[in-house]
Amino acid sequence: MIAKFRISEDDYAAAIKVSARPSRMRRALLIVMVVVLVLSALIGAAIGSRRLWPFTLASLFCGAVVLLLTFFLAPMLARRHYRKYKGMQEEFGAELLDNGLRIMSPHADGTVVWANVLKWRQSDRFVLIYLMPRLFHVLPKSVAEQGFDLQGLIERLNRHVGPES
Template sequence: MKAPMTATFRISEDDYLAAMKLYARLTPLRLVLVAAIGVLLALAAAFGPPLVQTGSVGGLVGGGSVLLGTRFIVLPLMARRHYRKYKAIQEEFNAEVLDHGLRLTLPNTDHTIVWQNVLKWRHDERFVLLYPMPRLFHIVPKALAAQGFDLKGLLERLNRHVGPPV
């Protein structure tokens, strides 16, 4: 077994915003649910009695506005605000994949996230998010692989110990 490789990173405000967009991405089940509601409202708007049509159009416009407004206006504003207030996330991190977990170190903190304490995880082309709680996650940039970080090993261990990504 080769020695663990430590990689260093700093989360920028844009990184944090992109990670929050990944966090807010709908799961396949929720995406199907939203689509089904949209189809039902569209059918009711097209074929229902006049009162139902009016309510359905209102639901489509209102629901669509809320979804789009939340995703493209509220989320970016709140993410940038949270990043600016959360000083610890602006510090430089070290990350290291271990057999029993992911070790994250900061200047004043040394923490290992053990695999059995990871509730779920997800990833995209830029980040891996590890969730120890339903709404709390740790961000691991995939760009760390360029420093020799064992990204493949991290993904394999997450699949083996936590399950498939959500």
């Protein structure tokens, strides 16, 4: 069964936010960094040392810049890219096959085989299927309303690619 869909500008920006979400390992690393930062600030305050404060302030500044880029600038740039990328604005088709996911557009038709999928992610609105660390296909979960086997896709991704990252 071939399900048809379009990716809107809002969809594309939301998918970029899902893509920017830190992985489990990156989240753990961020938590460790925050704990070390807080401990260094507390220890510095407890012993009366002012030598750690520049490090703490610089780290907080860098963290704020990363958050700004991830959650504000990236979606803004995604909207701009969407408006310039005419191919993304066309209607797509998706069909679940035994060996992969077939993706169709007016100018291309190809099958993403499970062996070529690097990783996958999902949100309440999308399934993102990564072919490279920053290159992914966006499949809206609304295709299930047309009879697309979304649960089957997720089961096959888990089986052939591994758990969501």
